[in-house]
């Protein structure tokens with residue numbers, strides 16, 4: 201079963217005044233274990249697509265199925281719980297709760313899921329260790345660099361054991377070294393733990409690291425190619 | 437739960453200065469409110485206490501004609517044993533009773549003559565009511581029927597009488613009988629009510645009844661309940677038991693309606709002042725909560741995105757507000773308590789118009805604060821209710837928050 205399926209997604213902003221077609225008929229399937237990048241010029245609909253897949257926004261037409269569950273039309277409160285247990289989010293910046301330490305930011309998600317104390321502690325330490333922040337467990341976000349903050353955000357996204365992680369331009373505010381570092385870490389998670397990643401980006405060096413690259417133009421999928429050669433996808 | 441508390445606690449300290457300003461504004465409001473309320477309660481209580489103890493008693497039983505025509509002719513038959521048996525049967529919350537017979541007479545010393553209020557009473561009962569013996573400045577109190585009198589200092593001064601001198605009382609007894617008697621001055625009291633101090637002559641009930649040809653009659657029976665709060669229920673009980681006797685039962689509130697009205701009016705004024713104060717403080721808290729909410733909308737958006745329920749988020753914000761107000765209230769209670777305590781033992785001396793007004797009534801011009809836990813409770817409750825109301829704003833904001841819009845900027 202694919203992790204993500206979208207069918208004929210379209211999104212029109214301001215339908216009554218100046219309609220903006222942010223998405224046009226996007227049909228897409230993402231399987232478990234993918235490491236997929238969505239690219240395209242500014243305004244091409246990348247963020248809109250990720251938001252709709254993540255249940256943060258509603259499509260004008262079409263539907264989204266996550267792991268067999270149709271989330272389109274789901275009630276807001278149910279959707280919040282669904283997101284908590286199925287989707288990990290990494291935003292462009294300021295992802296973290298500023299008054300919480302790295303450790304608390306990560307374990308808070310598991311608290312929301314009502315996991316046991318022992319599990320929370322073990323997994324938080326393991327994840328922060330895995331993203332290379334084992335020595336900064338108790339630093340607050342403002343004591344961390346942008347790259348470190350994003351790594352905490354990835355650790356937090358993973359903490360809830362989601363089906364996949366959506367990251368909208370996770371490297372946009374990072375310098376090259378930090379961006380590559382974050383990518384290394386994400387790649388390793390993907391390889392070693394089979395975590396599915398879908399991320400949007402402008403950055404050519406980041407695009408090169410993906411194994412599948414979906415290119416958006418004007419709200420539609422312009423091309424969908426596999427690269428780095430280890431898996432196969434049908435090209436549209 | 438502890439993590440939510442931690443989150444809320446740290447959030448309120450994100451802007452230390454703002455929180456401290458809010459907390460201290462609540463603190464000052466609480467201290468001020470505690471002081472004003474306690475002062476008003478204390479002064480009112482003292483006034484009522486003085487009036488009841490030295491003047492009317494808490495409850496009076498009178499002949500039903502006496503209020504309209506306070507004359508000895510409207511005294512009523514009183515036999516202590518049978519009467520008290522009737523009214524004190526089955527746990528009635530009556531502590532004790534004091535029979536009094538009072539009338540106006542002429543009082544004369546060797547040179548001077550003055551109008552006097554003659555009160556025949558039972559010293560031990562009177563003493564239980566108002567510690568009259570402590571007010572004795574000279575001499576001693578009489579024994580029942582020993583033919584001596586105790587005078588208010590003011591009256592003694594006017595009549596130029598001292599302990600050991602003779603006092604002559606002249607007037608009318610029951611049903612027009614002539615009443616005249618001579619009494620040795622056994623002692624002088626300083627009665628707190630000036631009017632009384634200048635007029636009062638105490639003699640024993642027995643002597644008075646004999647003087648006034650009113651054997652076994654009294655003009656009023658003062659009934660003291662075990663506690664002020666029983667006054668109404670005791671009065672009710674007395675009414676039902678004495679209905680058939682042409683007797684009337686009055687509570688202190690009924691005997692002094694103008695006084696109650698004045699005190700209520702005073703309280704209403706204070707309430708209005710408090711209301712204004714609370715509105716000001718309320719807006720202060722609201723301002724803080726408002727900015728705390730608005731500057732965190734993006735953060736709220738992210739929390740909702742990653743799966744925090746709106747209700748939980750609202751709860752955290754509510755806890756934050758509660759923290760701020762609890763900090764304010766507690767930090768107000770501590771100095772407030774000491775302020776109230778200090779002015780309880782070192783009452784404020786009145787000056788100016790107030791002093792004259794109070795002395796007019798014959799009381800010491802002091803205003804002690806009341807030490808009443810319920811005043812503290814009320815303050816806490818009012819602030820808590822206010823906080824809860826203020827929390828509607830962030831709650832509504834959180835429930836109507838559009839995740840996308842807030843996470844965007």
Ligand SMILES: Nc1ncnc2c1ncn2[C@@H]1O[C@H](COP(=O)(O)OP(=O)(O)OP(=O)(O)O)[C@@H](O)[C@H]1O
Nearest residue numbers: 213214220221222241242243244245246247248249
């Ligand atoms: N809330 C909105 N109201 C109106 N139009 C919107 C809204 N959000 C996005 N759009 C429009 O939808 C289109 C797609 O926007 P989107 O943010 O998805 O693009 P993007 O590919 O993420 O761009 P960027 O690379 O700049 O982040 C744009 O034309 C944008 O102006």
Ligand SMILES: [Mg+2]
Nearest residue numbers: 246247248368
């Ligand atoms: Mg975008």
